[in-house]
Amino acid sequence: MSTDEITLPLIDLSGYINPKSPGDKERVIAEVREACTQYGFFQTKGHGIPLSVQRGLLQSIDTLFNMPKEEKRKLSYLENVSRRGYEESGVSLREGDALPDSKEAYYMGREDPVVEHSGFYGPNVWPPLPEEQFRGPVWDYYQATYGLGQTIWEILLQGLGHSTSMMETFAKKPMVPMKMIRYPPLSATLPGQFGVGAHNDFGGVTVLLQQPGRHGLEVWLEGKETWLPVQATEDVYVINCGDMIMNWSGGEYKSAKHRVINKADNESRLSCATFFHGDIFATNPLNPADPNKATVGQLLVKRFRNQMSFHKELIAEVGAQA
Ligand SMILES: O=C(O)CCC(=O)C(=O)O
Numbered sequence: 001m002s003t004d005e006i007t008l009p010l011i012d013l014s015g016y017i018n019p020k021s022p023g024d025k026e027r028v029i030a031e032v033r034e035a036c037t038q039y040g041f042f043q044t045k046g047h048g049i050p051l052s053v054q055r056g057l058l059q060s061i062d063t064l065f066n067m068p069k070e071e072k073r074k075l076s077y078l079e080n081v082s083r084r085g086y087e088e089s090g091v092s093l094r095e096g097d098a099l100p101d102s103k104e105a106y107y108m109g110r111e112d113p114v115v116e117h118s119g120f121y122g123p124n125v126w127p128p129l130p131e132e133q134f135r136g137p138v139w140d141y142y143q144a145t146y147g148l149g150q151t152i153w154e155i156l157l158q159g160l161g162h163s164t165s166m167m168e169t170f171a172k173k174p175m176v177p178m179k180m181i182r183y184p185p186l187s188a189t190l191p192g193q194f195g196v197g198a199h200n201d202f203g204g205v206t207v208l209l210q211q212p213g214r215h216g217l218e219v220w221l222e223g224k225e226t227w228l229p230v231q232a233t234e235d236v237y238v239i240n241c242g243d244m245i246m247n248w249s250g251g252e253y254k255s256a257k258h259r260v261i262n263k264a265d266n267e268s269r270l271s272c273a274t275f276f277h278g279d280i281f282a283t284n285p286l287n288p289a290d291p292n293k294a295t296v297g298q299l300l301v302k303r304f305r306n307q308m309s310f311h312k313e314l315i316a317e318v319g320a321q322a
């Protein structure tokens with residue numbers, strides 16, 4: 001079979017969210033388990049996020065990135081203790097990549113009024129745009145994907161025979177960063193430069209919205225040694241598992257490598273990824289008997305310490321190894 005005939009599974013979540021008959025929930029749990037075991041990725045409809053909320057978010061991302069460059073730079077995430085705000089094109093560079101990502105991004109997360117745990121929690125950076133053009137639609141969207149991320153976690157837990165009550169301790173005050181992204185057209189990228197270079201997501205569940213029709217995401221198929229292009233279809237989300245889920249599930253759920261190349265000559269591409277990781281002090285909910293008691297916070301610091309320059313106090317607080 002060539003990759004032309006392979007597509008990611010498309011799972012209708014409405015059977016789980018609004019079950020109509022007795023077997024509906026179990027069927028969805030089994031489908032998600034199968035997709036995550038085989039690919040670590042699936043696409044979904046019937047997810048319950050209104051189209052108007054998705055469109056509102058895409059419109060806000062467009063408005064944000066169309067602000068003048070100097071205005072965007074004033075919102076730099078590098079100046080913010082919680083690493084919220086704007087990242088310009090050409091900043092993200094993974095080890096081994098020849099060139100930095102062409103994407104520009106904007107980071108936000110939970111809205112906690114006070115900076116706590118040396119910046120893990122804190123307020124967002126909001127651009128100077130009218131409430132109805134940015135903060136309103138973005139916050140509505142954030143809450144909707146926060147809810148969807150939580151639902152997927154519940155499904156993944158049940159897929160391994162656990163109860164959803166695990167979520168009470170796992171997601172008391174979960175880390176749920178969200179990244180809004182704009183990829184420049186191909187004509188504005190350097191030869192060999194990726195929108196986002198090949199990577200595995202760090203942690204929990206990723207809920208990804210792609211601008212309809214603006215393809216570009218590719219997933220690495222381990223067995224086939226090839227990249228699978230993923231369609232960007234309106235109202236269809238992409239869900240994937242990060243490395244933390246793969247390790248915590250003993251490899252049952254996969255974390256697949258992926259990258260983005262915007263092949264459109266003259267059109268930029270928008271997307272938005274919400275990463276539902278879990279409470280910073282939570283340990284493995286997918287295998288409560290796991291002797292490894294590393295917490296979400298410790299794993300995060302370990303993975304990002306070179307990129308994020310965490311404060312010493314934070315490293316001490318989560319008890320991560322120096
Ligand atoms: O923009 C996309 O389609 C994917 C983005 C992504 O993989 C990420 O932000 O981790």
Ligand SMILES: [Fe+2]
Binds near residue numbers: 199200201258
């Ligand atoms: Fe990713």
